Amino acid sequence: MSEQTTSNLTTAGGAPHGAPQASDAPLGRDDLARLVARDIAPGSFVNLGIGQPTLVSNYLTDEQDITLHTENGMLGMGPVATGDEIDPDLINAGKIPVTELPGASYFHHADSFAIMRGGHLDVCVLGAFQVSAGGDLANWHTGAPDAIPAVGGAMDLATGAKDVYVMMTLLTKDGKPKLVPELTYPATGVGCVTRVYTDQAVFLIAADGVRVRETFGITFEELEGLMEVPLIAG
């Protein structure tokens, strides 16, 4: 939530002005966040995980009437707290002080995870190391033997929400696609991801395979050339 880059589609205050559109260049993080925000149906209950996906909250409109869930025990979470608003008893899943909106509610951890695990969230948006063509998600562990493992609520979010959207760059720093035939990183959940929002394309994990909904600064054919996963246009 700390890094916020500006791009041609992002306005200073983070307030959305018009819908995003497919562009000639790869999307920046904020453009991508705006795109995800636009795709969330009005009235939805949404969990934005931690890190990059929390940018989505900057682009949700009042008209959408989205209710944000944070797994540490709250519905109706408001923006990040600043100045006098900061209250150590009111934090989000990333342990960042946040605010409370009118109509909020608090509950204990088992009740909070029952919301996630019981399939009541419409959408959760998560970052990822990898997503497989079958919708398997890897976002909790690099698999490095010396890493201290930490999972938090990632597995509950991955398996519980009605729709799991992933936000990530299409390629690793080494230029390898993160949307892969089979995971090489340890799985967070199996067959759970429904959409993958990347800087170069939006992918839908569909029954018949991986569909490319739109591309940014790349053609469908170029995308096919880049990836091992078979792609379906449109």
Add this chain to the structure above:
Amino acid sequence: MSEQTTSNLTTAGGAPHGAPQASDAPLGRDDLARLVARDIAPGSFVNLGIGQPTLVSNYLTDEQDITLHTENGMLGMGPVATGDEIDPDLINAGKIPVTELPGASYFHHADSFAIMRGGHLDVCVLGAFQVSAGGDLANWHTGAPDAIPAVGGAMDLATGAKDVYVMMTLLTKDGKPKLVPELTYPATGVGCVTRVYTDQAVFLIAADGVRVRETFGITFEELEGLMEVPLIAG
């Protein structure tokens, strides 16, 4: 809760005056209720089921500071409501209007049964058709083939409380003991009863067998003659 008989040990208002004691005659229902009440440790959390055991509440003292649980969602239940106190939203497990004491709390049914099933109640007091020498309880079903079965919270109370006390007459109307070697009625719970309070004796279901703690109007030997269950004195 409606039938209240008077006896030599019972005072009019139901307020206890001195501890009950072993008597030369079988105990009446109220004397028995007073005896059970006296045996409940101070500060206990107690569920009195429905029917006869609810008489026990008449003999609990303020000094005992007992908190009553009702499985339909309350701790801190007070006496039966009368007159203007009657509130259709405030009833006990027998669906009788009751009152709320200071320090009460309300909770939903899963939370209420978690209190019972999680082993948090110190004592529950139940009526019974039969109790076996091993502490099996039968109190929900006569076994009659044409009976409409109904169980309510009986099985949860039987298996959940730390101590399950049964209050019943020792003998059926036909003169047969209800404390038996093996149940002939359908079980409510297995190995759950710890004490049996009857009009003629108090029995402790102990690791080494059934102990007779005290008798009322009958000698230990007479009791042995009456029952199939082997008894241990004292």
Add this chain to the structure above:
Amino acid sequence: MLEFKDTVAEAVAGIEDGSIVMIGGFGNAGQPFELIDALLQSGATGLTVVNNNAGQADEGLALLIKEGRVRKMICSFPRQSDSWHFDAKYRAGQIELELVPQGNLAERIRAAGAGIGGFFTPTGYGTMLAEGKETRFLDGKWQVFETPIHADVALIKALTADRKGNLVYRKTARNFGPIMAAAAKRTIAQVSEIVPTGGLDPENVITPGIYVNTIVKVG
């Protein structure tokens, strides 16, 4: 999407024949009489109803049973002094009964809402009600495997709703409302009062609006 309806008839519209319907209430406390009456008027039939009891006297669930709309009852305590409509249907073989210990009923409903596929509980072990069920020795006790009860619709009664669908209840009328709201695909709540968003203290909300689909003010 949360909807506010002006009448109970609109609130229950669309409940299909054959639905599994949870109905809140323990005895009369928390029983949503007006919604049940509207369900009766809607003509929906072949229902499986989940409630602690099986109707009392000549009102609410008892009438639904009397009119033959209930194919099956899932409950813990159908036999009461005034459950004559259930008694008659049951003895006539016109209604199916799944009898469930009350705590198992509550926990199975809770499991459905919480995404639990099944659980082991000591309640009922060694009894008729556990016959044929899987058992396992856990935590020093024999336990019985129980599965969640999901529903298509829950009809519940609360005291107050806000415009986000958050609910609070009153005293022991709370009973099954919160867990049924979480276990059903569609939750319809009748309330005595609707307050603006922000009119309920977030610390005191019992059912968060995420579990509520339709709200109607009654009385």
Add this chain to the structure above:
Amino acid sequence: MLEFKDTVAEAVAGIEDGSIVMIGGFGNAGQPFELIDALLQSGATGLTVVNNNAGQADEGLALLIKEGRVRKMICSFPRQSDSWHFDAKYRAGQIELELVPQGNLAERIRAAGAGIGGFFTPTGYGTMLAEGKETRFLDGKWQVFETPIHADVALIKALTADRKGNLVYRKTARNFGPIMAAAAKRTIAQVSEIVPTGGLDPENVITPGIYVNTIVKVG
């Protein structure tokens, strides 16, 4: 019996070496720092600690770990930017880690309090954290068998207690307090305020006094 203590030292007295200790809090919110400090002072060691995290910076649980009092952590997220004491002990092989998905942690604690011997959940299926665990296909999904986490002691932080031991919390500091209170044999709560019996609205009590053994006012 419910006890009110004047000091945190008296409140934690009697916690034995080798105990399983649940500690409330998610990050710093709801973390009972004063009780943890008192536990550290008490000298108890060989502890198994259940908490969502594994200590942050140089306070609370992190100090307990630093001082070598924790034999094993059961938690969901031990790796944080400021969890250096856990990191060091873990890399030195001086602390055992049972890593549990956060929702499984919450549900397993809840199960212990509710008398559930085990349950099936989809969370973790097909992952490293379910290796070796029983799986079953239920409700259309593969699910993993998980067991309750019981504790000897829970240290929790609440906002207000009444003289019956009823507790209310504040905002997201509620987190694990209510379920840990129910899962532990002995629950010790630090609170900011103690009010007379009747000072909390029975509709708004979050943890009923039945789950609380010791209360101490802090600060």
